[in-house]
Amino acid sequence: MRILVTGASGWIGSASVKELIGAGHRVLGLARSEGAAAKIAALGAEVVRGSLDDLDSLRAAAAQAEGVVHLGYNHDFSQMAAAAQTDRAAIGAFADVLEGTGGPLLIASGTLGLAQGRVGTEQDRPAGGGHPRIDNAAYTLGLAGRGIRSIVVRFAPTVHGAGGDHGFVAVLARIARENGASAFIGEGQNRWPAVNRLDAARLVSLAIDKAKPGTVLHAVAEEGVATREIAAALGGFLGVPVESIPADRAQARFNWLSLFFGADIPASSAQTRALLGWKPTHPTLLEDIAAGHYPGNSAGQ
Template sequence: MKIFLTGATGFIGLAIVAELTQAGHQVTGLARSESSERLLKSVGAQAHRGELENPQSLVDAAQKADAVIHCAYDHSFSNPEETAKKEAQAIDALGRGLQGSARPLIVTSVAAMGIAATGQLASEDFYDPATRNPRKSTEIAAAAVADRGVNVSVIRLPQVHNALRQGFVSALIHLAREKGVSAYIDEGSNRWAAAHLLDVARLYRLVVEKPLPGLRYHAVAEEGISLRTIAETISTGLNIPPLSLSSEEAKAHFGWLALFAAMDMPASSALTRQRAAWQPTHQGLLQDIAQNLSG
């Protein structure tokens, strides 16, 4: 297949490129600079010059592809309304490039979108467009494109990790090094789901090869690891004390990360394992944190 991938030069995108090319697919990645072009060519992919802010560049690439994977997202958090607008425009443009065909569009979201009630595991079949989760713009846009007849599926991500990077946990490690304590909020009982980078990349390949229109998938290997356990693993690795903070203290300590450090984001992948015949095989988040810090 000829597959167009946005976010191809990112942490997750490069792993998807490797997974797809090793399976014999031809990958073209979105490149907004000469350095991105060089990087894509070095890993066996082709480059399509364009950017999310240029919808026509996305339409053009999608029209030439057998399938599209949208993995790019602006994680700056500085202007959520502008980010949501840009995300919706990008998904709309990719959908226009595929409209009138059965060629699949795989859109990336977050597993926390599937949480129906506090304390419950997020599930693939739950979707609430009224949620406060900022990633709702992704799934609202995906649903709008699907309503126009495009073959859309959604892959939702937890904390994606390997021994070098661990999603939001990397930010926790940076803060712990900076402040000399590894903190969590109150009892630290809130949980984060997780999955290894290579397991996540394999799920993208499985879904794009056998897409089932309208379905959501959870790339979740571990349903929920408590923030206290994560913080204690970091404290052991850095040889610094763990510390429980109140909600008020957490705002000053965590800064932009405070909102996420308080969130309970467990998730199930039971339906995904059935639908995609996907089984995670790589090591877990705590092992990758320990390996990172031991290096």
Template sequence: MDIFVTGASGYIGGSVAERLKAAGHRIIGLVRSEAKAEQLRARGIEPVIGTLDDVRLLTEQAKRADAVVNAANSDHRTAVEMLIRALAGSNKPFLHTSGSSIAANDARGEPDERIYRTLEEVTPEPEKAARVRVDQRVREAAAVGVRSVVLCNTLIYGHGLGLQRDSVQIPALVRQAERSGIARHVGRGLNRWANVHVEDMADLYLLALERAKPGSFYFVENGEESFKELVQAIADALGLGEAQSWPADEAIAEWGFEKAMFALASNSRVRADLARAELGWQPRHGSVVDWVRQELRQG
């Protein structure tokens, strides 16, 4: 198939694009600059230069393609609406990327026992309510003839398969540890996040493209760890001794409220039961802590 991928130079979009290309599909990738376009061409991906705000470009590319993967911005409602309108009545696959911070809470390093398996179970914090509405809008596109699917990624680890090597959460923790000489978790670090290896994530996008029913929603997860355990693994990998607690206000000053509170100090405990049962997904990588200790400094 000809597949239009937004965010094709990013960590998620680039990894997905490479996986789909390896499966024999032709990838058309949206990028912002000629420099990125040249890099994609070198990888055998046809670049299109533009942004998610370009109505005509997104419409043309969606209509041309056999499938669309939106991996550029989980919260860009306007782009989602444009793509749905362009795909309406076609029954083409539309894979939209979300993130499991929709299930995160303001825990500041404290634990939470709640575990989520479906979107319907999630009552988001106010800061994440708009993203949930976007996810719901994508699912509703099934009613107008779009094979729409939401893939809700958890903490992704592993070196990216495309142009961008690093993800978001672990690299932020690593950079702070390298600068300060102290690996830190927010508060007690007992907050837990589900996680998934980037290669397993990309495999699930391919399965969703091939098998998912219209209106589906899948959490993308294969295990979970506390941030205390994760940050200690980073400390071990960097030779920094014992990980230490960090007050929330200092973490916010370092990373900003959004990243500190929702990406690094919250709980996001979800399960990918539906992806395994409905799509036959069998992830191969099982431990983010082992990856950090053994492979963080490689690649």
């Protein structure tokens, strides 16, 4: 199958391109810049030029494919509403091309926002009004009624691994190094789901091959890692003490990340594993921290 991948040069996208090619698909990677084009070509995919804010380029790229894996997104937290609007428009453009074909349209979402203090599942359908991507996921699921094999993959908030993760754990490592201590909030028993990027990419490929229209999947290998364990692993690798800080000091220490690091947001992938036969096999979050993938320097290397 010919599959267009947005975000093909990115953290999850580049690994997904390799998995899709390995599964026998012909991959077209959307590239906005020369640098992205070079990365995509090096992965063995065909380069198509375009950007998420150019809907004509998205329609033209999708017209060359039989399905779309939409992983590209602007993760600037200062522009959440605008990023979600761009994402919604891009999904709509892909739907215009794929309507009535039965082809797959897989989009990325997240397990954040499902629940607090209980294990979120694939059956959860959070109400709108929270993170704007929730509404985009609901819209995508509804595209099954337009003859599109719509698939929503909710990724764990931490997609970790070797080679350039700049996400939440990298920020935690930088904060620990800057403050000379690795901290958790309160008792640190609140839980974060996690998945290795290579396992996540495998799930994307399996979903393209097997998932039915209107399916929600969870890219979650570890249901919930206690935040005190994450802090301890970072402290051990960085050689700094580990400490608990009260909730009223979390904002000062973690800035915007305090809202997430203090949340208890475990999530299950039991239904995903049963549906697709997905079996995560790559290193866990704590193993990746111990392996030195999160040194906490400003370059994020």
